[in-house]
Amino acid sequence: xSYLKIQHISKTFKNEPVLNDISFSLEKSKVLxxxxxxxxxxxxxxxxxxxxxxxxxxxxxxxxxxxxxxPPNHRNIVYLYQEPLLFPHLNVFENIAFGLRLKxxxxxxxxxxxxxxxxxxxxxxHANKMPGELxxxxxxxxxxxxxxxxxxxxxxxxxxxxxxxxxxxxxxxxLFKDLQQKKAITALFITHDLKESLIMGDQLGVxxxxxxxxxxxxxxxxDDESTGSKKEMDFWEKIxxx
Amino acid sequence: MxxxxxxxxxxxxxxxxxxxxxxxxxxxxxxxxSFGILGILNDGFTLAHWKKVLFTPTLWESLGFSFYIxxxxxxxxxxxxxxxxxxxxxxxxxxxxxxxIYLPLVFPALVMAFFSFLLLSKSGWLSRVSxxxxxxxxxxxxxxxxxDNYGIGIIFTSILLITPFFIILYTNLYHHEKxxxxxxxxxxxxxxxxxxxxxxxxxxxxxxxxxxxVLFFIFVMSSYxxxxxxxxxxxxxISVFTVxxxxxFNLLDIPQAYAISCLYGxxxxxxxxxxxxxxxxIKLK
Numbered sequence: 001x002s003y004l005k006i007q008h009i010s011k012t013f014k015n016e017p018v019l020n021d022i023s024f025s026l027e028k029s030k031v032l033x034x035x036x037x038x039x040x041x042x043x044x045x046x047x048x049x050x051x052x053x054x055x056x057x058x059x060x061x062x063x064x065x066x067x068x069x070x071p072p073n074h075r076n077i078v079y080l081y082q083e084p085l086l087f088p089h090l091n092v093f094e095n096i097a098f099g100l101r102l103k104x105x106x107x108x109x110x111x112x113x114x115x116x117x118x119x120x121x122x123x124x125x126h127a128n129k130m131p132g133e134l135x136x137x138x139x140x141x142x143x144x145x146x147x148x149x150x151x152x153x154x155x156x157x158x159x160x161x162x163x164x165x166x167x168x169x170x171x172x173x174x175l176f177k178d179l180q181q182k183k184a185i186t187a188l189f190i191t192h193d194l195k196e197s198l199i200m201g202d203q204l205g206v207x208x209x210x211x212x213x214x215x216x217x218x219x220x221x222x223d224d225e226s227t228g229s230k231k232e233m234d235f236w237e238k239i240x241x242x
Numbered sequence: 243m244x245x246x247x248x249x250x251x252x253x254x255x256x257x258x259x260x261x262x263x264x265x266x267x268x269x270x271x272x273x274x275x276s277f278g279i280l281g282i283l284n285d286g287f288t289l290a291h292w293k294k295v296l297f298t299p300t301l302w303e304s305l306g307f308s309f310y311i312x313x314x315x316x317x318x319x320x321x322x323x324x325x326x327x328x329x330x331x332x333x334x335x336x337x338x339x340x341x342x343i344y345l346p347l348v349f350p351a352l353v354m355a356f357f358s359f360l361l362l363s364k365s366g367w368l369s370r371v372s373x374x375x376x377x378x379x380x381x382x383x384x385x386x387x388x389x390d391n392y393g394i395g396i397i398f399t400s401i402l403l404i405t406p407f408f409i410i411l412y413t414n415l416y417h418h419e420k421x422x423x424x425x426x427x428x429x430x431x432x433x434x435x436x437x438x439x440x441x442x443x444x445x446x447x448x449x450x451x452x453x454x455x456v457l458f459f460i461f462v463m464s465s466y467x468x469x470x471x472x473x474x475x476x477x478x479x480i481s482v483f484t485v486x487x488x489x490x491f492n493l494l495d496i497p498q499a500y501a502i503s504c505l506y507g508x509x510x511x512x513x514x515x516x517x518x519x520x521x522x523x524i525k526l527k
Contacts, residue, residue, distance in 0.1 A: 047426075050426075050430050051429075051430075052426045052429070052430065071429075072426070072429040072430055073429045073430075073432050073433055073434050073435075075430075076432065077430065078430050078431060079426065079427070079430045080427075081423060081427065083420075083423075085420075085423055085424060085427050087424065087442060087445075087446070088419075088446060088449065088450075089445045089446055089449045098428075098431055098441075099431040099432050102431070102432045102433055102437060102441075103432070146431070147431070150431060150432060
């Protein structure tokens, strides 16, 4: 049985259709990479799944139950923006502890879990720093830590590495993949970057013309001319040969 | 030297000539006067005026009263402004409300004080409406809200004067700091709407406006026209108390007025310095 099921989701903003009859399903602990141009409705789709935007039609089903009417704070689905959006009034430790404190867990457990998470994301030395004192990559690590520590049922990542330089981006991809496998996270990963979508995703999909096309395998994705993968590969092959 | 450097030097000079020097000269004059060094009736250096001022209970009552007025007015104004800015943010960005919110800012403090007088005094509108509605039988039964012991008229007017400013500040901060994104993120991390408000939106807005809050605290504490019209003879707010001493027929009171000005100036400067040091330490951390 599918863990996350999206059934016939459609959304229109001011008479402008953004998503049209989107359906797909995702197994537990898998990552679905979604590619699409700007304005193709990728963010809207993620926000609908997170409960931050209401769909016009369709259903979001998680673990066999419809969550379409459930408020976002009860879904345990975390939506991460491209920007890390660390809470500016809290230090690194408190940012990571944010979700745990909402659950009113004992102080000792919170301290223990946050310390472990700080070590997982290699930020032990920065626990007392304020967000303004961190680099872009460090902020994104903290944002990940803050999301993953509450063990979300689904993690929704909206171009999380879009604003990072290529080296930090590579490091973050490795870190995310590592944490995702360690914690068996189910995730939807939105990106513009072909390479990144292939690295991060177990499944691949493309949103075009308000519709989502899912690919049965990575090979199918590469073979489809419209994804641009072939073109990219040809380009690098030519460069390599010359 | 390039044009940018010239402009920087000219700007600094304008700031020094028109801001720092007049304040420093005024402060220096008041200081020397209060120690008996300047002034027609002074005979030379003395600590008598300062001793008299420091051991006068009226001064400390006046300072305490000013602090109380500023604290209550600012707390209520900020609570109102936060509620309005957070819940009416869309309407405050476009349409009628976005323009209407600027209107109270064009009224001078004296006009606003006069408006409060017409509204809240025993012979004011509210009192007359209360009689018409049968809540009270005669004007005398209406509570004392003007020239009263608790400074209700002053607090009411201060709230009218500063709330619109804080609404505009918080509405702009809300958009500038992308608080809608923080709100969504916080809910997505499991926070209820109340927790989002309490743990995310309000702390961010307060943190970003802390300097403005401190400046407005000093502004209300030092206000003159409003307490002059709506305050009582005792206790008086610090500006009224000082000017009262300065303009009395007894010329021997003038050095005391200057001593009070200096003391208040030093208190404000000291508080600001402490606040700045603490804030920069927090920032460094």
